[in-house]
Amino acid sequence: ERKAALSASTGPGATSDGHKVPLLANVGGPADVSAAVEAGAEGVGLFRTEFLFLDDSKQAPSEEKQIEAYRQVLEAFPEGRVVVRVLDAGADKPLDFLTPADEPNPALGVRGLRTLLDHPDVLRTQLTALAKASDGLPVYLEVMAPMVADRTDAKAFADACREAGLRAKFGAMVEIPSAALRARSILQEVEFLSLGTNDLAQYTFAADRQVGAVSRLQDPWQPALLDLVALSAEAAKAEGKSCGVCGEAASDPLLACVLTGLGVTSLSMGAASIPYVRATLAKYTLAQCERAASAARAADTAEEARIAAQAVLSGE
């Protein structure tokens, strides 16, 4: 049955009643693009550009090298969307020449956008490379910043994008609870939100994503995390803007339905998960997804939330 469902699964992501939810791929560079195209991704929802920076521990890749890598990814989706995340260095992704070595709590220190605002030359080179790589291509480029905490961060990023002459939509990742709580304020500066549920769970539950002993608190079905997703999606809707998910949560087919019911407008995941998410989403109406989302949010634990959503969707 699973096989049949999968072979029937092609085309754009949508609920059974036609509510569109673009299914996008998470990629780390040009090497991941063919799998994304084969899985029928409608674009890239998260291009983790930090992989380009891992080859050299002393300096950032040259503008030319970056242009080449960005162009290869952009050209793979000529009519699609490509969401590029600017460098997310620090904490679980340290870079010798950028990340302070002496921080007591690297996850709470200078990382993500904070690193780039401390090294404006690195951000400028990256944004200029993106502007040049996308020049003349019909692709719909979106550029987003990791670890945006508040409106001040969002404005600093949008200003840097404008200064680099980037013709793209600028967005903010929601990975810190403050960003979800004040999403409308952040949306005064940027045009879209993308929820990074891996870090959002880490910071909501004070549970290090690299520590297995606290993995229970990293479960994306945690109702408190679903509440923050709902807040962000509602804020985006009120501002007439989009709010996607690009964390691991989007790759769980049942949770993808719940996220859709919470108002999330696109889902980005590893390419291998796309057919499963597409097939599951196509089985339910938007109203069913909304009921499953309400049931999940009414639960007290991640496990109960999963069971409650499953019960709604299977008509129990």
Ligand code: PEP
């Ligand atoms: C996230 O935090 O959910 C995310 C998508 O970014 P990364 O996993 O690369 O930190």
Ligand code: MG
């Ligand atoms: Mg993150």
